[in-house]
Amino acid sequence: MKVKMIKYFRLKKFKPSIFTIFPNILLALFLAACNGLEKEAYVKVGQEYHEASFVGSASCIECHQQEYELWENSHHDQAMKIADSTTILANFDNTTFTHKGVKSSFFKKAGDYFVNTQGEDGNYSDFKIVYTFGYTPLQQYIVQFPNGEYNCLLTAWDTVEQKWFHLQPDLDIKHDEWINWSGGSQRWNTMCADCHSTDLRKNYDLAAGVYNTTFSEINVACEACHGPSSAHVSFYNKQEENEANGVLPPEMYMGSSVPPKELVDKCARCHSRRTNLTPYFDYTGNFMDHYFPRMLEDPLYELDGQIRDEVYVYTSFLQSKMYGLGVSCKDCHDVHSLKLKKQGNDLCLTCHVPDKYNTPDHHYHAMNTDAALCVNCHMDGKLYMVNDYRRDHSFRIPRPDQSVKYSTPNACNKCHADKTAKWASDFIVDKYGPERADHFSDHLLKGYTEDNQEFKKVFSDKKYPEIARATAIGLYANTSISYEEILDLTRYLNDSSVFVRNQTVRALETIGSSDFSPQVIPLLKDSVRAVRISAAHYFNTIDRTSVEQLEEFKKASGEYLTELNLNSDFPAGLHQLGVYHQSLGDSDKALEFYEKAVLEDSYNNRSRINLALIYFQKGLVAESEATYLKIIEQEPDYSYPYYMLGLLYNETNRTDKSLEYLAAACSKEPPNANAYYNYALMLQQKNNNNESIEIIETGLKTFPYDERLLYIKLLAEINLNQLNSAMNTCRLLLQINPNNRDYQSILQRLQQGS
Template sequence: MINYFMSNKNRYSIPFWLHFVLLALLFAACNGIEKKEYVNIEEGFQNATFVGSASCIECHRAEYDSWQNSHHDQAMKIADSTTIIANFNNTTFTNKGVKSSFFRRDGDYYVNTQGEDGTYKDYKIIYTFGYTPLQQYIVQFPNGEYNCLLTAWDTLEGKWFHLQPDLDIKHDEWINWTGGSQRWNTMCADCHSTNLQKNYDETKGVFNTTFSEINVACEACHGPSSSHVSYYKEQEENEAGGILPPELYMGTAVAPKELVDKCARCHSRRGNLTPYFDYTGNFTDHYFPRMLEEPLYEPDGQIRDEVYVYGSFLQSKMYGLGVSCKDCHDVHSLKLKKEGNDLCLTCHVPDTYNSPEHHYHKMNTEAALCINCHMDGKLYMVNDYRRDHSFRIPRPDQSAQYNTPNACNKCHSDKSAEWASDFIIDKYGPERADHFSDHLLKGYFEDPEEFKKVFSNKNYPEIARATAVGLYVNTPISSEEMLDLTRYLNDSSIFVRNQTVRAFEEIGQPQLSSYITPLLKDSVRAVRISAAHYYNVVDKSQVEQLEEFKNANREYVTELEVNSDLPAGLHQLGVYYQSIGDVKKAQEYYLKAVEEDNYFNMSRMNLALIYYQQGLVEESEAIYQKIIEQEPDYSYTYYMLGLLYYETNRTDKALEYLEIACNKEPPNESAFYNYALMLQQLNKNNEALTVLRKALITFPGNERMLYVKLLSEINLNELNEALNTCRTLLQINPNNTNYIQIFQRLQQGTL
């Protein structure tokens, strides 16, 4: 599925369906033949085709039988009496006033519910989706779309329920079941079927999605196997001729970290870079995972939104020590290899860890299970409990200080985090093992310099290091710090290199462009794409004639086109065409994004600015007002509208909207600055100071705000306060001649 969703609509909680346990690995070696050497994988796949799981049964009966009825086998099925679990015997379910009726007609299964136009219609169920703890049902639409109902069947309790019970969803919203967020082709098909080709025609808005097998079958994990099957059909002749067998995509010799990356294709929150996965290259040649950032993760890296295991597992010591998916999960049935603590005790010493002296709970109880302390979890899709695979030690001391979750208080909900922290100190001592989360949290809430301690420490997980790079540049950094950051463009970690490129894009300093140029030829597609994106946003004049830029830019545009069935993808296409000066095409994509999702206001914000720049002031104002109608608490819209009124000489309305912007979320530095500056220009210096004092609580050390504050204090003859403010400015920028002159004159009393 595509996990690349971006929106300003804060109430979105996008349901993604891929929640099955880890991908299968390798079938046993055919006929017990010892294979000392194989045909190169990528060469072998160039001519191989998909032949279906039935071709595997003859040699791999045990593996096939184990796979049958697994989550992979049940990932998707044709809807019929053998696959549908729910009660379609004239049952009904109502959520937020919308009634869904489930029934059978002529041997087929139907739902009568509210459609995209607000009227009730009968829809035929085409496919089932998953089977436990919930099963969803898929309906076909005329343009090749298949959409999942938001009403699902609870297979544990045997009842209908709604996947978004807390939201009031309008029939024409993107997050409704008829909208893009529930579109199988876009959001989930890639990981629920074998050899999935999305085949979206963006110009016509039509899908021609195909697959080789409807579910996650043998070749979904092992790749197209025609060469493999053909070899063993003529095994004796091939061996006699010295022909070596072609290797499958997931072989027995796959190294642990490589295996995890192969499973990550479907078990991660990530974005698509290519039209389809062709079993060549590595994970980051086709996808790029989301980092440990809010709102997907807690500030310490624990799971918050649906992130599908990979990003969590990369944080763990187990991953660092070479543990992989197959060490805990059977590769075909996907079941755990052992139950309870027995699985953990495969590696961990029983007497040390499986005892009250370690966990301080009564033996043979739920509280004494390792996973309940070290793999806390959350419910997703209402009833699907998934565990955090970062395998972390509970840290209620962090909870007490930073309000992060911890496993202790999950059970002891009647106690405080301080109580749990004191208990741990009493039983385990006051010292906690070094963990990257300590520095991430301090970086978030105290000192951004702590982020540097994370990304500079190669002993920390690479996903944590890369996350820290991105967070580090969210606050201003000096030119020396920027220069120091350039060395991470050469980091051995793909994630760190990639996030460093993105960080320099965020900084937006074209004088650093020469450091990015080598990454246009990086060995990994994701990094090349980020480098091309950097130049499109910051400055491509230096590289646009370089062949490596042209190649990387083609990959970048392909990525944009691959995601053009998402409003975020349409928006990014608009940004791209705007960056190359094709404003007309940019407008077309922004309008398409809004048509796809009426609440996709990032595109409306860009459209409003374009219209204003074209002299269409009324059209621009109307768009800003529409955004305010939909998102009345979003600060940036009021800010932009305030600037529009200021630049069209409507001073009173400019002041009104800038003041509102300063009292909305998220805190908007530019709104405070411009509002205070306007007040100062109108000789309302006391009001300006009130605004600035409030702003500097949220944005301490902000140089331009402090400068406006200094001028207002001088205007009001508050010279002692002005002297202190100027002293602060000199600490921030000691070489600024203007500050030096003002400071000297304040000391001399000549102002």
């Protein structure tokens, strides 16, 4: 199925008009009448922008010539184009490129552009290039498939070096893998289209496996940012009549008077790593009415919040003091050309005092060198897609002292690669003194490695950025915390930050107890869709029966199901549909979605884990065992399948194999408290109490306050008549659970017997 398009007009010349003859006079009149800055209010002209229709950027040129010319040939303009001799930058004159034994040949035929390469069936075929994607420093090329899919080649053109290159140079990718160019990871409809075209509607039919994706304009045109403009154009087509009747122009989306944080929120729609919640963006609500942003978590981010994977700026910028002080995208970038407003340090010195910062007394580098550029210390970056250098927008002060202690990267050693982090840290101390300004990353790093209460210091203090606070809540919930600490966590369900409220709901779901359902119920009616969906997810997973008659639950579940179906062309989306139906008790439907997820991505072992469990529950033991073994084959260092196989073998009376796999689970990553518990318990059942204690001690290094591990340690110590050790263990258990009568009784008996 072909992509539906409204014809894109690229006008090179304009007829003389009053605008071109008297540009300054008319520009002043235009600014007064059109952008609304001189108006006290806006009114409806038939319909709001979110109810209007798209009329195309050609309708904007007459009044907005300057803005149009700035936008033309920008990255937004060049986001996507029809492939032809004016848009293709690469060499298609019978050139070839070979990667890991796969040869791609690029050629032209009858005015069209083609590549001959290996398809998803493993055979070589000719594929017609239908669209270009991007402009510089690289350009990709898109191929159409019969079911309405459009896929980007992984072989791209380096527009700077003028050569072909592969976007995954280190990977040996099989033709049928999800990450291959013909697989889902390079599917334009799924991965790219929403941010590279205007008024994008994905229109995926899960049952048929077919796309009917449409857009109003092929690239990121005027209405992508400013919303459908039919009402705006209609007003100015009858401007004199409307003004004579006292009618004011309709408000445009993302106008020039948008407050800074709201502007950042609006740009985030495309400049963020996020999940879609709605079938299309309708220019209503805020960012989290349409998207879930990703938190500052590994592997997308370094443990201190610096960028690692491709995260597209938004949640990096939210970390910065600049964002907190009201700086927005347009303070540095021209909103139409996207170019920086000034070059080098001149841009930073628009706000920062030159005599204080643009001097060797501040940066200790030679003036007018790359080393003296503010961005090279405060906006370190990374290469993505091999040659696309993007800077970290958290604007942080380099912290080589953190690198010394936690192995996080720092900007100093990015340039001084021949020096150690200790050298850089000592230099900082020598020049700036021993004290570093408090930063949320200090506490996140300590939370990961030393004390989980450091996470609480972040999320409980509103001086830290909202995104950092929300991240800390998720990290905290994944550590060993007491019932009282979980109960205290529920107060953040009422936090003023939507990020914090949302992440608290998700944290409580991770914890897995229905005790906190009464506190979550109000979130089903939260003002923001993302939070309502998270609350619906919580109840569908944890405690559906307590709320299934509530109207607010039904409505929120409807929004949740919309999100699930919308993302059903992702393996992760299919997995979530499986989880949803599993929570409803429909294991057959869940099985169907998990199997689809694995078919879509043969390395989707999260779905395999759930598949194996359902197989076992259905009595399909051999299928369950084979599925766990397949996961181990693909991920031999992953602890969970070893643990589950250990349980399976125990259930099927294969004790020796059970012990073998539980032991293996205790030596793999990530650490699994359940594996330590079950393995130690089985050793005790075989009267191997000393070995059991050794395993428990190993587990307690990672899970020092795990009540179950401490309890079976207590049992082993009693069995071995180690009464003093047993009393110490029992006292620790009573610190964790002081009202437990069994612990009180055991301690009393131990004291009497000592």
